[in-house]
Amino acid sequence: MTAISIESLIHTWPGQSHATLDIKELNINAGDTFFIHGASGSGKSTLLNILAGVLSIQSGKLEVLGQNFATMSHAQRDKFRADNIGYIFQQFNLLPYLTVMENVTLPCHASKQRERNAIEQYGSVEEAAHYGLTSLNIPKALFHTSVMRLSVGQQQRVAAARALIGNPSIIIADEPTSALDHDNIQNFMETLKQKCSEINSTLVFVSHDRTLAEFFGQSMTLPSRLQEAEQ
Amino acid sequence: MILFRLTLKSLANRKATVLMTLAMLVMSNVLLLTVDRLRLDTRASFANTVSGTDLIIGARTGSLNLLLYSVFHLGNATNNISWQSYQELIAQKEIDWAIPISLGDSHRGYRVVGTDTTMFTHYRYGKKQNLAFADGEAFDGVFDVVLGAEVAKSLGYKVGDEIVVAHGVGKTSFTEHGDKPFTVTGILKATGTPIDKSLFVSLEAITAIHVDWINGVKLPGVKISAEQALTMDLQPDSITAAMIGLKSRMQIFTFQRLVNNYRAEPLTAIIPGTALAGLWQLIGLAENALIAVSVIVAITALLGMTTVILTSLNERQREMAVLRAIGLSSSKVAALLVMESGFYGVVSVIAGYLLHALSILALAPIVQEQFGINLSLSVPSLALSLTLGGFLLATFLLGLIPGIAAYKRSLADGLIIRR
Structure with missing residues (x-):
């Protein structure tokens, strides 16, 4: 089954002469790990916003889990994202005024489906969060503390636990390792891949760091606008 | 949620x-x-202060002015009503009760009100309540005084104390009626009206403390003691104003017209509620x-x-x-x-x-x-x-x-x- 399918997807921001994003064709199978390489200005943020359903499609076709995003309203895409997509930012993923546990369980408050998944598998949302945090090596002592007390590496792992809770079908990661040091990157990448395969999620990973491609089964490169201009 | x-x-x-x-x-x-x-x-x-009064009568003046100086003790009267006119007016058949008010003296910043005992039987305030005594009783003798609640409280007076009344209404007065002291016979309960800040004496008392005075000045060389004063004719010549209750409220306008057109001297009668509306x-x-x-x-x-x-x-x-x-x-x-x-x-x-x-x-x-x-x-x-x-x-x-x-x-x- 295809998780994400793109055909001639073009996005041009208002006031710009060139398309920021122009993808002829892209198919990502369910359960795959997919690496998208893009330098800054290559439109990767735009792509991620479109994949997450935040940005509306201007032209072309995008199907996520068989749903045609072009025909869905903002509200439908928001609900779809809540139910099916776990998202990890580059940095500062966590709400500073919530504890670690509250941050991790947040998606289950936004999506009934993910709450149900968590309860079915672990008995309760809290148990699911406990399991997720423990398997991502977050010490139990930190569960109920403020997220401000975590190291950057710990913050990213808590963010991963939040993205994974309630088994969403797709995990989108936007340079989640850029703030980590080398050892932490290795560790984070392995754990993330392993967790995704555990719940059969498709992992879409975006980075400007080409060396990370080695962790993934498939990859593509977004041409940067600079190169395009040169061509 | x-x-x-x-x-x-x-x-x-x-x-x-x-x-x-x-x-x-x-x-x-x-x-x-x-x-x-x-x-x-x-x-x-x-509004509470005048809730039970049908009309207020005073010398010819503005209605607001009359209301303010007679009941609220704000400002001073420009003129008085003669005792004779007052007697004639309250003899009318419409009159149920009348409370004379004679102002001009004070005690340590509090107004002294010359009146008679109808004050304690007929004056009504708030929700048509009568005055009540916290202690003691109404004045009886000429040199008796009844205190408002706040006067007694802030000056620490009790029944039986002797006090001296001063001429004029300032906080400090240099001319005191020191030769004629008063005895406290009663203290009123608090009312939340200017009554609390007043001292009440009889009209005769006002006359008595002024027998050796003319036009607000003590006559030099003349000295009449309290005992001598008591033997004299103490009927007042005039009063400042009067509060009036009529037998029927239907008669208010008729009686008001009667007072305003009174021949013998220029007088004003006001309906407190109407005057208050002017104030508002x-x-x-x-x-x-x-x-x-x-x-x-x-x-x-x-x-x-x-x-x-x-x-x-x-x-x-x-x-x-x-x-x-x-x-x-x-x-x-x-x-x-x-x-x-x-x-x-x-x-x-x-x-x-x-x-x-x-x-x-x-x-x-x-x-x-x-x-x-x-x-x-x-x-x-x-x-x-x-x-x-x-x-x-x-x-x-x-x-x-x-x-x-x-x-x-x-x-x-x-x-x-x-x-």
Whole structure:
């Protein structure tokens, strides 16, 4: 089954002469790990916003889990994202005024489906969060503390636990390792891949760091606008 | 539900800003509530004082002037009613009761009122209550005095004490009727009217302390002792004013016309309620100015609150992006800000009322003593309730400004965090 399918997807921001994003064709199978390489200005943020359903499609076709995003309203895409997509930012993923546990369980408050998944598998949302945090090596002592007390590496792992809770079908990661040091990157990448395969999620990973491609089964490169201009 | 919890937690994370913003809003609410309370209670205090009186009679003067000096002891009479006219008027068949009032003397800043015992049997205030004695009884002899509640309390007098009355009405008087001291025979219960700040003596007493005076000056070389004075004819020549109760309220206008057209001397009769209405018209200007100022303060506070929330949007951009990422719609992100704004409104109205209540409780005794106004604690008036309701509504509506800003931003930026 295809998780994400793109055909001639073009996005041009208002006031710009060139398309920021122009993808002829892209198919990502369910359960795959997919690496998208893009330098800054290559439109990767735009792509991620479109994949997450935040940005509306201007032209072309995008199907996520068989749903045609072009025909869905903002509200439908928001609900779809809540139910099916776990998202990890580059940095500062966590709400500073919530504890670690509250941050991790947040998606289950936004999506009934993910709450149900968590309860079915672990008995309760809290148990699911406990399991997720423990398997991502977050010490139990930190569960109920403020997220401000975590190291950057710990913050990213808590963010991963939040993205994974309630088994969403797709995990989108936007340079989640850029703030980590080398050892932490290795560790984070392995754990993330392993967790995704555990719940059969498709992992879409975006980075400007080409060396990370080695962790993934498939990859593509977004041409940067600079190169395009040169061509 | 999750939005409400997030709003509270997010606010708790910004305590200092939130508390300062709340303080600003709370103060504006306290101002609104307190100005309105003062306005209503001032009116009530005035109305209570004359609630049982049908007409007030005095020398020809403005109706407001007569009301103020006769009942509220504000300002001074320009002229008196002759005793003869007074007697003729109260002999009319319409008259139920009449209370003469003779002013001009004082005791340590409190007015001394010359009257007769109808004062204690027929004067009615508030909800048509009669005066009652806390201690002792009405004056009987010429040199007896009855004290208002506050006079007795603040000067520490009790029944049996001797006091000296001074000429004139200032706080300090250099001409005292020291040769003719009075004995306290009774102390009245508090009424919340100018009665509390008055001393009552008989009309004869007023004559007696002035037998050796002419035109407000003590006659040099003439000395008449209290004992001698008692043997003289003490019937007054004139009184300052009189409060009148008629047998039927239907006769008020007829009797008023009779007094106003009285041949023997120029007199004025006023209906207290009507004269008060004139007073409110005058005071209304000042009241409206006060209300306008407090409304402007409230508006300023609301604008300040909106600015604070708008300013916070920049530093909360990550928060918004994270909430969008977990699937909250743009309108829910906007709702978060409207709720925050509404939270300020609800909390500040409640806290404002509580602080207002506390300050009324704390200030009531002082205001009562200084101005004779009974501050009461009660629900806000209809107009004020509507104003507070409008304030509350405004906080929610103004929340739409940052709400819509966040909505637009989260639609455009989505998950992009701009640095």
